[in-house]
Amino acid sequence: MAERLDVKQGTLALMILTTLEVLGPLHGYGIARRIEETSKNRLTLNYGTLYPALLKLEQEGFVTAEWRQSENNRRAKYYALTAAGRKQLAREARDWHRTADLIAAFLAPRREAP
């Protein structure tokens, strides 16, 4: 079994926002499945991590939530990206790329001395 990782707060918000942008409005279960699949099951999301993060995004106005019928006729609470959420996603993604590049540059193997 691959090593399991805990999700870092902050990155989780980014993952949720990305998921909603790609898949459109989705319920908590769907979001969790998608994130676990995308991470090839290296990440596990228990409810106590996922739902506070969703609530926080809702409080910040980046997502909205409403109850709807799911495809197999269950009632579920669907989360959808707002315009502000889209902007926030763009901003966070950009910041994340920059940070990742920077860290990658630091961690790159040193060049041999000439």
Next chain:
Amino acid sequence: MRYVRAALARLAGVFTGHRADDDLRDELQSHLDMETAENIRRGMHPDEARRQALLASGGLTQAAEAVRDQRGLPWLESVAADIRYALRALRHGPAFTTVVVITLALGIGANTAIFSVVRGVLLKPLPHRDGDRLVYLRQSTDGPGGANLTFSVPEVRDLRNGVPSLAGIAEYSPWTAIHQSNDGAERIGVGLVTGNYFEVMGLSAVLGRVTRPGDDGPGVPPVAVLTHDYWRKRFGGDSGIVGKQVTLDKKSVTVIGVLQPAPFFPDRIDALLNMVNSDHHLSAMMVEGRTHRMTEVVARLAPGATVDQVRNEVAVVYARMQGDFKEVYDPASHYRVAVIPFKEALGERARLTLWLLMGAAALVMIISAASVANLTLMRGVRREHELVVRAALGAGVARLRRLLLLENLVLAVMGAVLGVLIAIAGVELLTSLAERYSPRANEIRLDVVVLGFTLALAVTVALLLSFLASLPREGTFASRIAAGVWRMSGSLRRQRLQRGLVVAQIAVSVVLLAGAGLLTRTMIRLSQVTTGLRSEEVLTMQVPLLTPTELLFNPAADAAAKQRYEEMRREIAALPGVIEVGVGSPMPLRRSDVVFEVKAEGRPLAAGEAMPRAELRTANPDFFGAAGIPLLTGRPFATTDGPGSGNVVIINRTLADKLFPNEDPVGKRIAWTGDVLRFTPISGDWRTIVGVAGNTQDGGLDAEPRPVVFMPFAQMLAMGGGLAIRADSNVAALAATATRIIRRMAPTAPIENVMTIAQYKDRSVSPRRLNAALISSFGVLAVIIAAVGIAGVLAFSVSARTNEIGIRMSLGADSGRVQRMILKEGGVLLAIGLVLGVAGAFLAASVIQGLLFGVAPHDPITFTGVAVMMAAIGIGACWIPALRAARIDPAITMRF
């Protein structure tokens, strides 16, 4: 924006928790259902599918808790929960809550009320601009009338030129004027001021303007600035007052402004006038006479200067003045000048009394806090079990501590609210007390600062109470639960603490009681002082007919006034029941401010002996009989001692003993003397002594009698004349008739202080009585709280030791022995408390020495009485729990 929005959402979450909880449960359930369904679809058995889904969830309850924390403000919510819990707990113990709240309210109320007075009278910054830069200068000498000589114009000039640390000197000459209005006449206090006065004092007008240098000197219109109080009192705050005319001393004066509210010293002032209002103040003798002292001095420190610098510079200037004018400053009389911060001068009469009350209130606070602490400790023992259970269910020590703190805060705040209500009622009473001691009494308010003090007091008490309770240390809960029992006796530390608190309560009660005892005895001694008068049932009143200017410069008006007094005397003497009516000034038991140096014929001063000084009083032939002043030898004045006949005087015993020790003074001659006579119409001629009067307590009941010279009313100016009326029965009933007669004969004259000598005496004792009553009520309060305290602790000890006592009794101890055991336990506490209390009271008594009269600060009667009383009450309080212990039935107690 984002944070604000999130914060608002969370705040809203605090209040919408219940609805959101249902929503969350549904959501988590739907998640679980979907996951289970997915697992089934993958081929799991439904039970296994559900189990796996639950495992993956990480716990629904934990998830719900995590979401809840994100939803609201967890800190706020748990505080709210704790407060709700605290209120519920307090409601469940109504007796405890009531006793604690009332005890705290008494302590906090007393402190709030007295602090508001201390702040208003002593601490609050003065209303004057930069009021802390003002200093009051006081010139004084030894001997009667020397406490405050005031300054003469040449002396002020020397100070002005010689003290660079003073930026400005404000002079004001206290004076009285008769204010004539449509409602009648009244004598008011006025200050004659120079044009720079208001600038130096840092006072401005709320209406119109204040005087300025252009209002100085002769030939300007007379103007008046009303003080705020007088404007409100006499003119009802009339905003159109500026520019109106008022009649002062029979002259028309223009009101140019109303001053901001401000205290005056040493006497109340109703209006401030420019110098042209008094001919006397512009005269050459006023301006040139070094001994002609009529001016009070308040000065402003120069920027950067200190009071000590001023003191040094004043000392240098004053030494030079004394060197230059040796005849004016008699070295034996010890002339000196004190420089006092103005704020301190304003508070000097009130300071000792107020700090005494503040100290007493602080002691009451200590007692009530100690008592509440004890109650809390006892309650804490009963709650120990509950706290352990709460801890076991997950409350950390910090949370428990916070819970206790909140409970105590709720109690303290309830006590504070009730205390403020008590204070509101008390402040009015205290203000009437403060009015007798301080010109700042009308600044007493329950303002924000005072309420802040109250709140700080309440919070401090709550904090102390919360940290008294010992909480189990983290990690020891399990063992306590496992033990399954808790010991009612509590820890040794707690027992020691409780006993210490009881000892403190008793000690503090003894201090308060001793203070109350000393002050009460002082008050009783004062009212027992023999006034020296034959009777106190004499009606007196003052009827000033002349203005100061008329008195000094208008012999015709003076003669007419004497004639008028004689007519009044005759008419009132003819009333039925009246035995005798005397005319004179001032009335008995009142000090005369007219004090001069006096010499006896053929008796040179010993080397270094200060020139004797005596009060000048006037009396007509009937005055001694009517006022009840006893004549020891010689004769009273006769109608033949008129303006044209030989100068005669009657002296009092104090002066006789001083000038003529072991001799009969009758027939000897004395004369007024001193440079200051030049400024008065009084001659330095020899006057023959025709009689010696007994001493009367004119300087106050607690003062040594002062030397007095009586002059015949007819041979002296008719200064501030008054009437003394003796009747064969209820003399007070004559007041209305006499007043009516005088009003008819002198419609424009004020009629002042219409009261019997007994009433006047009572009035002079009343502030002390109020003082003693306040301290006594504090003392009684303290004793009650302490008695309840000691009984409570013993009762608690008895109930904690029920088992032990049962064992003792079954082993043969009889009930008497058990009773003695408990009594001994209380007796030890009582004894320690008494010893500490008496020691403390000894220290406290030396502090309040200045307020005592006729009783030594370490008066053995008071101290013994207090100790015996406290011991008796204490033993009585111990008796109740001791009896209860003695009735314990071993058969019942041993079963448990």
